[in-house]
Amino acid sequence: MSDGAYTVQTVSTAELPPAERAGFWSAHVSGSHCRLDCRFPRGGDFLGGATRQRGGPYQLIDFWSERVGYSRTAGQARQEPDEDYRLLVPVDGGLTLRQDGAEVRLTSGTGGLFTPAEPFELVQDAPARALVLTIPAQEVNGRLGRRTPLSARFDMTTGLARVVDGMIRSAYEERDRLSARQFEVVCDRVAELMCMVVDADDRPGAPGHLAEVEAMVRRFVRANAADPDLTGATVAHRLGWSLRQVQLALQHAGTTPRELIREERLRLVRDRLRSPRHRHRPITELAHASGFSSASALSTAFRHRYGVSPRELRAAAFGEPSGRPRPGRA
Template identity: 60%
Template structure:
């Protein structure tokens, strides 16, 4: 059965003997992120800590420490492959990220999207506290139509970037009040908005300004997911585009109208199952109210997507099932 647990866990070197603190920190960060190298100016009395939030799908970590340099070498990318991205945002202090031919100075409001698939060096000052979110590679590469890894500076101080930054810090600040479904849902939306920021000139916009088409299609499908008559054709007609434009825009993002409609309906059911406002509804009624043609169609799709059936989630308690897509 899929895990339904959203976990918040704090760790600190204060609970470790002085001579063991750097070893503890190296092992701890590796277990949370990936294999890296660690440069400690001081090894006799190292102070550091994390607050980690995670489900089966998403992870957000607040971390702080004395001065340290993290490195990921070419050998480590080969022997401990990790294709996923990290969104890095300092909350206080300063960091310097070097990857490829880029050097990024990171301060509050100035973050970066970094890949663990290629070598990098990250220098952290003693005053720095930062948030780091793990993001599955396909979530970024599919939306941006990329076949090679991306490293990008992200302005989180204004406009849409500020919205993303506020969502990220809010996700951390409200960590003790969130459910599995809430944490996953906010993380999903945050990644979607982040990709819009990171796209820049990397995502094709012709023909038909595909970037704008995809954004509008995703928003429309999410808002009308419960409509049982929604298809790729009805979406295209409602937005004033051709079906081909809609299909091409979603193809660049690695999906199709049918798949996206099913995904949003499944997320709708996932969110509604534990909600008090829908507890009075049977699974069949919930299926029809969420756009599915029958309870059996919902159960089959739900089990394929989340690893459990809706009835198991309904009987499990107030927390919704976590997303079980492979990272």
């Protein structure tokens, strides 16, 4: 246990002249974390703020800002090594984390674990607020006996991860009432529990893990069903998991990535066929707009799933004769 001092410091660019804000924020972020580059959407008039807690080997930062992008290059990682992990927990808004060929979208209710020992990008495309906890590398690697996968993403709304989320938020909320020893003890427990979350998440056969992956995959596929390039591999890449993890989770639920994508596309077409807003759109146009390669491919899959053709379902929905096509309809 460290006997080092415990400090709480708050900064804000609002207190500076507009022309100095971007430069100040760049220096502040590099000084608080590691050397990296910042990309700002407009000039130097940038609004952002942060509260930094430090005690022993840990630091917890609550930050908020307007749009901004961060990147750490291979040269920066090589010249100024930093092996410690960062646990990023969004509070409001969202951030996109890219590292080691993977991309994960982090929003409230999720968390991301990564290390600046490797190049990364962190993109905030709208105003956002998040908590980021620095965890010493030995606290992670020692407990797991290896390095954890980069850019790991976790559901922080259930199970042990929810406990971790609550502890991090409480440590920030009680920042002015904690001693150095208390802060370090809390962070030690968070590191220990987070390793348990990582270890459980790495066991693809764990029922709890499979259910969480399945739920997230289903939400993602439903939101992106119209994308004609959507596949199991792209779903896995966008969510930050391996294709095998996605396949196992859906297999446990009795389906496959391909079947799930087809099912969500058919549901999308069915809903549009019943909607007055899409009543006059040709079936061919609906097929392409819903991710199908052609109207015939849609018709075959639709009849197999619902027992009627797209045209017949639309006619029934609006009380029209199914054999009399509306002018302009494919």
